[in-house]
Amino acid sequence: MSSSHFKHDLFAQFARIAKAMGHGNRLEILEYLAQGERSVEALATVSGLTVANTSQHLQQLRQAGLVESSKVGLKVFYRLSGDDVLALLDCLRGVAERRLADVERLVTTYLTVKDNLEPVPAGELLERARQGLVTVLDVRPPEEYAAGHLPGAINIPLAELEDRLQDFPEDQEVVAYCRGPHCVLAFDAVARLRAEGVPARRLEGGFPEWRRAGLPVESTRKT
Amino acid sequence: MSSSHFKHDLFAQFARIAKAMGHGNRLEILEYLAQGERSVEALATVSGLTVANTSQHLQQLRQAGLVESSKVGLKVFYRLSGDDVLALLDCLRGVAERRLADVERLVTTYLTVKDNLEPVPAGELLERARQGLVTVLDVRPPEEYAAGHLPGAINIPLAELEDRLQDFPEDQEVVAYCRGPHCVLAFDAVARLRAEGVPARRLEGGFPEWRRAGLPVESTRKT
DNA sequence: CAACTATTCAATTAACTAGTTGAATACTAG
């Protein structure tokens, strides 16, 4: 046995990458980066970490070659360093879902249909919204929202949901709605909000049903 | 924000898997298991770890759901828990090779052609083998070996190479040969041996050339 | 150039992980 073991060194290098992914916060950061490049601050906000901590996690990801960064103006933007990183993440998720009973359990605990199946009736929502007890969320595209929406509803397209969690008053239930009972947007929104720990339900029916029932509607000229 | 964050928990679960792979020794173990099921002892031998240590790494891999085990007689055999684990390993290797300059460097340092291109001439090998200075390795299938081989050569098919490193006297150069100059087996063997830190070179030509040159040949009846 | 901003660095603490040793367990074979 002459020089230091090549194989050993090689596996150590591979391990660097696995290790970089071996922390929940870093995986969460990678997940956000999978949607496109983000600044350190943006990442810190969505992941609920301090900026310094986020920065350090990003350093580790960069050292492992998983992300790249570039400075634009004041901000440093990070992005995944390639599609293969995305593939690796998918692979990891796949294995996790197939192998870890805990994942299964978590998913069914939080995203179960058990009360997805209990949408909020329109009348109840109207009542509670008037009392300011719920946040009404419209997950349709901005154009549809502008054309008419529930009174007091805020409009956040699904894609931006995770980035705008701070727009929701804390500890207040969110009721989401979309185009109607055959539209899955609101289902998805409810699932995602619950994933972040936000209590959420779905409006029974959607905007068209609401309007047809003669309930009050608001529309936006130009804010 | 009500109950503990689902997303957080979920990423923590994913991280368990990445963390389990985040150590060179465990990756090495996984690599060996990728070739088929092995006992704890066998894994300890090939990876150069103590049995207890190997056992502990295996526990971690099992907790992450990456391997399964079953007891057969005295021994416990471990295996990868599915093809998706293999896919994950490949994915990891792929990213590592594309992203880590260090990997590239290691590979070229150890496996470079720089002296792969200097095979041992037959005459030199004969001389040094007589003095007992080299281990002669025949990497052809056992049948071909039985039909005739270099004097004193040991026969280890490529697939078993890593498992039988202990068969080589330490600190002695290994000279590998196979069917001839167009056969890649010996190249591969040399690369793998070097990867394990064993000094190795390739015989110029192969067994047919050796015999044709009128050099001594041994053959096996039945051991 | 001075004030400001976004990010990174450095130092600290607490928590975790790797590897070692020796003993305990569980099973087989005589």
Added chain:
DNA sequence: CTAGTATTCAACTAGTTAATTGAATAGTTG
């Protein structure tokens, strides 16, 4: 039932990693 074997467990030490804090850096804008 005893002796022997393969594996695992338990306890410990040394080393590494995560998060926090506050200061330093680099760059932009007025």
